[in-house]
Amino acid sequence: MMRVLIVDDEYPARRELRAQLARFPDVQVVGEAASAEEAYELIAALNYDVVFLDIEMPGMSGMDLARRISRGPSGPRVVFTTAYPQYALEAFQVGAVGYLLKPFDEERLGELLDRIAGPRGALPAREAGGPAPAGPRREPGARAPSDAPASRTPPRIPVEKAGKTLLVHPSEIAFIYAQEEQVYVKLHSERLPCRFTLRQLDARLAPYGFLRVHRRFLVNLEKVREVVPYFKGSIGLVVADAERTEIPVSRGLTPLVRRRLGLREE
Structure with missing residues (x-):
């Protein structure tokens, strides 16, 4: 089962994506957040496999949150959901596994979910330089061994x-x-x-x-x-x-x- 967090400051967008994801039996939406700050707290406390993340939001942007996720030793995969095509290159530079331009249809979403899950329905290992597989969480800002300032x-x-x-x-x-x-x-x-x-x-x-x-x-x-x-x-x-x-x-x-x-x- 793929555990999903939806992050978007607009409730209608979160509702629509939740409804789309509900059509896939191997996907479970286990959380929603209206800001990147709120999502950062949730990611630190719970295990998620994938975060569907808007980019332009008040306060911390979705891109900033993705950078934080990619710096840690563990964390969910990031799929950006946005109406803006100009961030695509930057999105993949921070380790995103998908970039969905709103509005997107069920077929496009399904293709992405299949690619993330892999041929046997299990989440594949991350590629080098991308976010690491989901693992033990820590309080936001807490220092993990590979993220400790003493190491760099x-x-x-x-x-x-x-x-x-x-x-x-x-x-x-x-x-x-x-x-x-x-x-x-x-x-x-x-x-x-x-x-x-x-x-x-x-x-x-x-x-x-x-x-x-x-x-x-x-x-x-x-x-x-x-x-x-x-x-x-x-x-x-x-x-x-x-x-x-x-x-x-x-x-x-x-x-x-x-x-x-x-x-x-x-």
Whole structure:
């Protein structure tokens, strides 16, 4: 039985795909998610064989989620379902096993499912460079042996200062934020502009203790010094920069942030 997770921010699209997949007796839809962030939590907690993933969604994109899946030692295969043909090359570069352009029919879906399952109805081993077979899960951001920063050099982040490009080590960064279409890297006592987007930086830094806590903020959890309670269960994070900056956490991400900080869920 092929265990499937559907990820799309539009409910009608999820409903339609679920109905299509229900026509295949060897496929079981065991989960749905309306965002890549929610899907990331589900993938960390449960075993899925295949994720049907939209690309353009609010917050983390489907492509960013696929990159996270491909970095880990285990995880589901990714099939992109999208109305945009221009992402096809990038999709297969991140290890996708399928790319379905909406609207697609049952025949096209069936051909893809047969290819994924293999000639004997069993999921084949992943190809080199693609996502690994499904296996034991871990909490989002938890370090597995092959994903541990100790096994590779953390990426330096290029920032601009006085007409020069500096390379900043992640351990120097308190948080990163977007303001008026510009991304800034906040060090202890200065902020420096960066040419990467928050999505790109999230993908680069997630294995090194950084977490997207808000659509505008990416935080180094090692720099969090205080959790401030907000209205209706929301929280803010005070980080260890010179200004003791307080960063808001999106309500939907609050449970994940609390878990990552080792706090009791409320």
